[in-house]
Amino acid sequence: MSFLEDTINVIGFLILTVGFIIRNTIRSLIPEKYKAKNICGDIALITGGGGVLGRLIALRLAKLGVIVVVWDVNKAGAGTPAEVYDWAAKFYALISRKLSIEETVNLVKSSGGICYGYVCDLCNREDIYRKAAQVKKEVGKVAILINNAGLGSCYKFLNTSDKLIIQTMEVNVLSHFWTTKAFLPSMMEHNYGHIVSIASMAGYIGVPHMINYCTSKFAAVGFEEALHMELVAEGYKINSTVVCPFFIQSTGMFNKVSTRYLPRLTPNNVADRVVSAIRCNEKIVIVPGYFYILLILKLVVPWESAGMFLRGMFLNQIHSSNTSSKEEEEEEKEKEKEKGEEIIPTVFSKDLDTTVIQQQLTRLFSSSERKP
Numbered sequence: 324m325s326f327l328e329d330t331i332n333v334i335g336f337l338i339l340t341v342g343f344i345i346r347n348t349i350r351s352l353i354p355e356k357y358k359a360k361n362i363c364g365d366i367a368l369i370t371g372g373g374g375v376l377g378r379l380i381a382l383r384l385a386k387l388g389v390i391v392v393v394w395d396v397n398k399a400g401a402g403t404p405a406e407v408y409d410w411a412a413k414f415y416a417l418i419s420r421k422l423s424i425e426e427t428v429n430l431v432k433s434s435g436g437i438c439y440g441y442v443c444d445l446c447n448r449e450d451i452y453r454k455a456a457q458v459k460k461e462v463g464k465v466a467i468l469i470n471n472a473g474l475g476s477c478y479k480f481l482n483t484s485d486k487l488i489i490q491t492m493e494v495n496v497l498s499h500f501w502t503t504k505a506f507l508p509s510m511m512e513h514n515y516g517h518i519v520s521i522a523s524m525a526g527y528i529g530v531p532h533m534i535n536y537c538t539s540k541f542a543a544v545g546f547e548e549a550l551h552m553e554l555v556a557e558g559y560k561i562n563s564t565v566v567c568p569f570f571i572q573s574t575g576m577f578n579k580v581s582t583r584y585l586p587r588l589t590p591n592n593v594a595d596r597v598v599s600a601i602r603c604n605e606k607i608v609i610v611p612g613y614f615y616i617l618l619i620l621k622l623v624v625p626w627e628s629a630g631m632f633l634r635g636m637f638l639n640q641i642h643s644s645n646t647s648s649k650e651e652e653e654e655e656k657e658k659e660k661e662k663g664e665e666i667i668p669t670v671f672s673k674d675l676d677t678t679v680i681q682q683q684l685t686r687l688f689s690s691s692e693r694k695p
Contacts, residue, residue: 355599355602359602360602360603360604362466362467362601362602363388363389364388364390365390366390366391366463366465367384367392368392368394368467368468368506369381369384369391369393370394370469370472371394371472372393372394373423373424374471375571375590376594376597377393377395377471378426379591380594381427382434382436383594385434385437386434390437390462390463391437392439392462393427393441394445395423395427395440395472396445424442439462441458445493445494445501445502448501451501451502452501455505465510465516466510466513466517467601469519469597470503470519473494473523474495474536478532479532491536492542494539495536495542499546499547503550510561511561514560514561515560515561517562517563517564518547519563519564519566519597520564520566522540522543522566523540525540525541526540526542526565526567527544527618528621544565550563551606566610567607568596568609569588569611588611592610596610
C-alpha cells in the first residue's frame with residue numbers, strides 16, 4: 324500500500340472511532356427499556372445454577388419469558404457454609420444430589436417461569452458434552468450461554484495443592500471451552516446467540532494469595548475477548564459479554580477475604596447487571612462501575628504503589644491464608660466423617676419430619692462459586 328492509502332486508512336479509522344464513541348455515549352444515556360432486546364422465548368443455560376448468583380439470574384431471565392436451563396454439581400448447594408444447616412437439614416442435603424438444582428427449578432416454576440435442571444460435572448469434559456446433547460434433545464437449542472460456575476480459594480501459592488489448582492482451572496476456564504464448543508455451532512447456524520462469561524475483577528488485577536483464582540479469571544477474560552474477535556472477524560452477529568464483579572456477599576467462597584476500604588457486592592446487584600448486559604449487548608461489565616478507574620490506574624501507577632494498595636486493601640485475607648489447602652481438605656474429611664457417624668442413626672429414625680427439613684432448606688441460599 325502507498326503512503327497516501329495508509330494515511331487515508333488511518334484517518335478513516337480515527338473518524339470511525341470518534342463516531343463509535345459518540346454513538347456509545349448517546350446509547351448510554353438512553354433508558355434500558357428503550358434499547359433492550361427482546362429475549363422472550365430464548366433458551367438460556369446457566370452453569371452453577373444452583374447457587375446464589377445463578378439462581379437470581381435464572382429468576383430474572385424467567386420473568387422476561389426466557390426458558391431457563393440450570394446446571395450444577397453440588398449436592399447441598401454450592402459453597403453454603405456448613406454452620407448454616409442444623410444436623411438433619413445438612414444430612415438431607417448431603418444425600419440429595421440434585422437438591423440445589425431442584426430448589427432453583429422449583430423457585431423459577433413457582434414464579435411462573437419455565438426451568439429445567441441437570442446435574443453436570445464441569446470438571447468432566449465428556450459429561451459436559453453428554454448433558455449438552457441431552458439439553459438439545461429435551462429442551463431445544465440454547466441461545467444464551469452463561470458460564471457462571473466458579474471455584475475459588477485463598478492460599479499462599481506454595482500452600483495450594485496441585486489438585487486444587489487443576490480443579491480451579493477446569494471449572495473457571497476449561498469448562499468455558501467445552502460449553503462453548505457444545506452450544507456455539509447452533510448459534511452460528513442461526514447467526515444468533517449470546518455467550519456470557521462471569522469472570523471477576525481478579526481477572527484484571529492480580530491479588531496476593533489468590534494466584535490460582537486470578538490466573539483462571541485472567542484466562543476467562545482472555546477467552547471471551549479472543550472468541551468475540553474471532554466471531555466478529557468471521558461475520559457472525561453473536562454477542563458476548565464478560566462480567567467482572569468485585570467480591571460478592573453471601574456466596575461462601577471467600578469467607579477469609581475482608582476488604583478494608585470497599586464493601587462487597589450483593590448478589591442481587593450483580594444479577595441485575597448481568598441480565599441488563601445481556602439485554603443491551605454490553606461487551607465488558609465491571610461491577611461496581613467506578614472500578615474502571617482501577618484498570619486505568621494499573622497502567623499509570625507504578626507497580627510499587629499498586630502493590631501497596633492491594634496489600635492494604637486485602638490485609639485480613641493475606642494474614643489469614645497461612646493454612647494449607649491440603650490441611651483443610653484433611654480436616655474437612657475428618658469433620659464430615661465424624662458428623663456422618665453421628666447423624667446417620669438419627670436421620671433414618673421413623674420420627675424424622677422430612678417436610679420440616681425441606682422447608683428449612685428452601686429458605687437457604689447457596690452459591691454459584693464452589694468451595695473445594
